[in-house]
Amino acid sequence: MRSSTLFGIYAAVLVGFLGGLAGLTLYSLEKSRWWDARISLAQESYGLHLRLEADLYRLFKQHGDALLIGDRDDGISEAELQAKIDTTLDSIRTTIAREILMVGDEEIEELELLDEIEDDIESVNAAIANLSANGSRIETFVRIERLAALLDGDIDDELDQKIQAALDEEAEEVDEVLSEASAFRKWNERLVYLIVLAAIGVLLVALVSFNRQIRKPLTRLADGIGHLRGADYSKPVSLGGSQEFRELGTVLNSMAEGLAAREASRAEQKRQLEDTVAARTFELQQLIDKLETGEENRKRLMADISHELRTPLAIILGEADVTLRTSETLSEDASDSLARIRDSAKHTNQIVDDMLTVARFEAGQLRLDRKETDLRKILRDAVAMFPDPVQVETPESKVVASVDEVRLRQSVLALLQNARRYGGPTIGAMLEEGLASCKITIEDDGPGLSAAEKSQAFDRFFRGSNASGQGIEGSGLGLPVVKSIVEAHGGTVDLQDRQEGGLMITITLPKSPRMKVVQTDVLRETG
Structure with missing residues (x-):
């Protein structure tokens, strides 16, 4: 009833x-x-x-x-x-x-x-x-x-x-x-x-x-729902009581059977999916290992090629210099040819040096000769070696940091050359000291870079539209070399637009070393 x-x-x-x-x-x-x-x-x-x-x-x-x-x-x-x-x-x-x-x-x-x-x-x-x-x-x-x-x-x-x-x-x-x-x-x-x-x-x-x-049927109903909530479909729900509860028990049992079948199907699908994911993961790991191995081989090959090219380039450069200094009987055409050979060898040697620097940094083998150095001296030396006038701003007191003086000066010179090639006529250099870091900023009043060009500026051989479209010389390795040297010091390089127009490149360096000392360089320079 x-x-x-x-x-x-x-x-x-x-x-x-x-x-x-x-x-x-x-x-x-x-x-x-x-x-x-x-x-x-x-x-x-x-x-x-x-x-x-x-x-x-x-x-x-x-x-x-x-x-x-x-x-x-x-x-x-x-x-x-x-x-x-x-x-x-x-x-x-x-x-x-x-x-x-x-x-x-x-x-x-x-x-x-x-x-x-x-x-x-x-x-x-x-x-x-x-x-x-x-x-x-x-x-x-x-x-x-x-x-x-x-x-x-x-x-x-x-x-x-x-x-x-x-x-x-x-x-x-x-x-x-x-x-x-x-x-x-x-x-x-x-x-x-x-x-x-x-x-x-x-x-x-x-x-x-x-x-x-x-x-009593309500109590049994609560227990049955608790079993269903816990995904326990093995025990049938027997409510008893009036006809409504018996019908409800039948509905719950039917639902439990459907859920059990669906759960079994889902478990099987999950197992198949896990097997498929495991197989795809294994394949992907193999591809990653191959890519990593290929990338390591590429970096090693680039370093080896750069290292091996330095010796013949040095010989070509030396022979051209000697010939031009000692031979007075050469014709004017021959002298011009030797001069072009010497200049091309110098340019190629510079590219090789840049490529070798980048390759060593990527391989974790870029060796730095760190010393406590006044950064004002590095900035002034770089400006002195730069042929164009530069507006320099430095603190009155010493700004001392543990850096590789030669490498850091190379980075500052690269930024100055980059500003001269791609920026405007006015170039500025500024040194700032913080509590735990120092900043060297090189800025120009040129056309600057777009957001897309900024994201690619540190890629090897990349040149902005204001350089490639106007026939400006350059290898596209300047900023990658700067980034490699600065990050080897534990610092960062940032590109920002100036409010008055132009580009502002900032090197941020810690005053004390943050990274472990790099192991002995396996790529030794020759000549």
Whole structure:
């Protein structure tokens, strides 16, 4: 059974109990009002009969006094009492009629008894009237004797008994009503207790049903969801309880089966993916190893070629110089050819030196002869060796750092030559000292470089558009050589645009060495 149907039945039963209890309460209230009204009518009738009895005795006393001592007020008092008696009789008759309406025909006997009392009253009144209307003079004791006989016979024996019977009947009716009310209240109390006990029983059954149909399935549902959350699909979910929970358990089991199948498929896909990634990683590692090996071979080959080219270039340069100095018989054409050979050898030798410097740095074999040196001297020497005028700014005090003086001066000269070739006519050099580093800045007022050209400026053989498009000489190794030397010192090289236009190249060097000393150079220079 569905829990909604079951608890609907429980709710209907409880509502029925509550409705019954409410109806019983209303019925009890109405019955109490009915009893109160009946008791009130009985008590009212009892009081009216007492009043009737008292008024009759007063009336008969007035008649007796009138017979014995004469009628002093011409019967007015008797008439008033008779009127009260008539009113009382009407009130009693009205009360009895109301009782008949409440309880039925069983009160008709009271009405008949009242008629008899009324008839007796009329007969007594008639007898007293006949006694008073007799015209012959009767002796006083005779009147008293007749009056006594009338009172003892008609009034004491008949009328008084009937009035007393009516009073006893009203008193008995009051007791009967009180007894019935007490019995009904007891019955009503037992019925209320029974309804309450039945409601408590239904409530207990509803609680037990709630525990079995709702609470326990909810607990099992929470446990089952916990297993599903933990990816445990091996244990089926058995909720029990009402039909809704059993259907929900079926849905959860179906979902768990689907998730288990999907998890197995995902695990298989993951395993296959891991195998594929491992295979691709192995292939990629092999390619990286090959590339690294090729790069190392390339660097070593470049270093070896640069090293091997220095000897023949030195010989060519030396032979050309010797021939030009010692031979006075050479023709002008021959002298020009030898001069061109010497200049070309110098240029080629410079390119080879630059290539060798870069190759050694990339191989981690660039050896530096570090010494505590005043950087102002290096900057001034480089400017002195530079053919064009340079605006120099240096601190007044020494700026000392551990550097290779020759290599650093080579870097500054390369930057000055780069500014002369690709920059404007105005060149400036500035030295700044910080707490842990020093900066050497070379700036010009030329066209500068674009963002794309700045990102490629330190690549070997790269030349900017303002150089390649205007036929300016250069090998494209100046900045790479500077970068290699500066980074070998543990510093950096930065390119920035000047606010006034042009390019600003800044070398930042630590005051003390940051890098380990490079191992013994395996590429030895010759010549």
